Amino acid sequence: MRLTVSDITIDLGTKPAKRVLDSVSFEAHDREFLSLLGASGAGKSTLLKIIAGILVQDGGSVSFDGRAIDGVASHKRNVGYVFQDMRLFPNMNVEENVAFPCKMRGMKKPARLDRARELLSHVQLDGFGKREVSSLSGGQQQRVALARALAATPQVLLLDEPFSGLDEHLRDDMRSLVLKLHREFGMTTIMVTHDAIEAIEMSDRIVYLSGGRVEQQGMPDELFEHPATSEIAACFGGCSTIAGAVEGGVFSAGPLSLPAQGVRCGSATAVIRQNAAFIDEGMPPVFSVRCCVYRGSTHLVRIDLGDQTLTVPSSSPISAGCLVGVAFDEAGVFVYPGRGGDDGDR
Incomplete structure (x- = not known):
């Protein structure tokens, strides 16, 4: 699925409102893994929420395969979203968390639980379905959140700093798993990150945001070898x-x-x-x-x-x-x- 972001602008806050995104445009090709890279406050997570329909932009448009979806409700956009804080439901066990998007789409209980178990196998959590989410480690909870995002077979997977709360060795494992699932499920994937090394290791292309604007976009080696600004040059550590x-x-x-x-x-x-x-x-x-x-x-x-x-x-x-x-x-x-x-x- 091809995702197009055209001239997205949004102001947040009051008296005076702050311009968080200013005429942001880029395209994610079908089945591409694209990272939104930049420092904290660059507008990356805000942009992801606009794509998901959680926030409504003041100007510009978001399109899926050439069709504008600006008036489409969030739950009808066929988007999977992994939040930075995971937002698992504490009153549901693991398989109920994963099956929740299927429930919202009206899938019968036996079918949605079968789907949950299948996805738990994909994220290497076989046998964890009946556990309480509070009993899981941070890495295991992140896998549950990823499985839940995939449950309704989304056309677009959105990842908001998905590995930031994990230890380094767990981050490496999760990066490999996400890339594996990205290929297997054939989705267009957009990941927000402030980690430039993570972006160049995982991405087909990178969009660098600074101060709510696109400073540079291209393949990872383009940004690394020919950075357009000193901020981009320095971000690789x-x-x-x-x-x-x-x-x-x-x-x-x-x-x-x-x-x-x-x-x-x-x-x-x-x-x-x-x-x-x-x-x-x-x-x-x-x-x-x-x-x-x-x-x-x-x-x-x-x-x-x-x-x-x-x-x-x-x-x-x-x-x-x-x-x-x-x-x-x-x-x-x-x-x-x-x-x-x-x-x-x-």
Whole structure:
């Protein structure tokens, strides 16, 4: 099922109302796994609720296979929704929770309970049907919520930060399970996340939201290798974000100089990925080491740039106060005009 979001705008709050989404547009192709990525407050969950019909937008339209559904009630949109807080019904056991959407569609009790047991098998919870939801672990409750979202065979599956409350090893398990079910059920899936690594690992395409607007959309490697803004460049983690200035195609911040061809002169922001910076004895030792921290397989050298810090990995510890030379791989260095980098090219 193809999902199209066209110029969605919504204001929330009162006196004055806050523009939460501003002319947001994108398309999710049939059976595609698409992530809405961005920092907290970007408008991602609000957008998901509009797609589901839980919130009504002030402007724009949502379409399924080219048909506008803006006037269609939430329970008639054939959408499965996994909330961040799961929202399981405490007065129902596990199989009753999973069967609830089928009950709302008028399915007879034996058939809906059979459907619930089938889905519990899909999410690796065979034999859990009669248990109380309060007796389950967080990961098990998340699997129940996922099974419930799939119960009515939705055309679109919406996931709102589905793994945020889980430990890391449980998150990995759930990511694999969600991708498996996405393929098996052949649904169009939209996932909200603030975890960029999660987005690039799971998604066919990513839509990056910031301040209620779409900043960039494309395949995961496009956003990672060619981020449109400093915010997007930095969201993938392990980066140093440095404020400085560009003059004559060179970015400078204290002793730091980086190529910045095509970036207009004036204040600028550089985002430097840790794996793009190297301690190099062949370079002039102009950088002063503030401190060095042990990080398991490597050491992270914190370099003084006035009131800013550049982080560079090192295979061995380096003492505070030492002067070192640093080299850079341009593929992991991004420079944007302006302190926020909101309108620039690499």
